[in-house]
Amino acid sequence: MVRGFARWLQPFDPATEVPATDLLAYRRTRPVPYVFCDADINALLAAVPVVLRHPLRVATHHTLFGLLAVTGLRESEAIGLDRRDVDLSAGSLIIRDSKFRKSRQLPLHPSTVAALHDYARERDRLCPRPVSSAFFISVKGRRLTGRRVRAVFTRLVEQAELQPRGGSRSPRVHDLRHGFAVTALLGWYRDGSDVAAKMPLLSAYLGHSGPSSTYWYLEAVPELLALAAKLLEPAVQGRSA
Numbered sequence: 038m039v040r041g042f043a044r045w046l047q048p049f050d051p052a053t054e055v056p057a058t059d060l061l062a063y064r065r066t067r068p069v070p071y072v073f074c075d076a077d078i079n080a081l082l083a084a085v086p087v088v089l090r091h092p093l094r095v096a097t098h099h100t101l102f103g104l105l106a107v108t109g110l111r112e113s114e115a116i117g118l119d120r121r122d123v124d125l126s127a128g129s130l131i132i133r134d135s136k137f138r139k140s141r142q143l144p145l146h147p148s149t150v151a152a153l154h155d156y157a158r159e160r161d162r163l164c165p166r167p168v169s170s171a172f173f174i175s176v177k178g179r180r181l182t183g184r185r186v187r188a189v190f191t192r193l194v195e196q197a198e199l200q201p202r203g204g205s206r207s208p209r210v211h212d213l214r215h216g217f218a219v220t221a222l223l224g225w226y227r228d229g230s231d232v233a234a235k236m237p238l239l240s241a242y243l244g245h246s247g248p249s250s251t252y253w254y255l256e257a258v259p260e261l262l263a264l265a266a267k268l269l270e271p272a273v274q275g276r277s278a
Contacts, residue, residue, distance in 0.1 A: 112183055
């Protein structure tokens with residue numbers, strides 16, 4: 038901010054000194070995400086029928102948050118799904134024109150396909166003439182909005198009594214995406230998989246611009262960093278010997 042002001046002032050007062058860009062050391066820090074475990078997700082979903090009363094609202098938000106947890110979709114990608122994008126016979130989703138103007142196709146687990154199928158049947162029964170082509174709809178048959186989804190999520194977090202832990206902030210919808218990525222990485226490290234080789238697959242599934250964006254989860258979650266460090270120990274010990 039000071040540099041910007043100084044650069045603006047310098048043409049009017051040539052004696053103005055513009056600070057160098059490397060004058061002060063700076064390292065951007067990101068807030069620690071809330072990493073959802075299975076118990077957290079179960080508590081969150083169990084709170085849906087308690088907080089929401091209308092059966093369509095219950096079905097919509099229960100399925101929506103469940104889908105976010107098991108696919109790592111961005112909130113905007115999930116509420117942006119149209120019916121044509123959900124191919125239950127093929128067991129896949131098509132995410133169109135998402136972040137960076139990219140589209141991708143995601144395979145789904147059979148249990149996820151079954152849950153989406155159950156929701157679609159209940160949705161069509163409760164709202165046979167929606168005004169929107171959206172897959173997830175409101176009671177009035179319209180597409181959900183991010184603001185309303187986040188408001189419901191906050192109420193569910195309070196009902197489930199999910200508290201910040203390990204320096205994290207209060208749980209956000211986006212943290213379900215963090216949880217999906219962390220779970221995938223933890224499973225690969227524990228199985229002894231070649232994480233570096235699989236990272237591009239996870240990046241593509243999440244819709245990241247590249248593996249560098251996905252690698253941030255190593256820094257964000259201490260357990261991941263510890264597992265990564267263990268894999269390096271034999272190599273380091275071999276060099277010291």
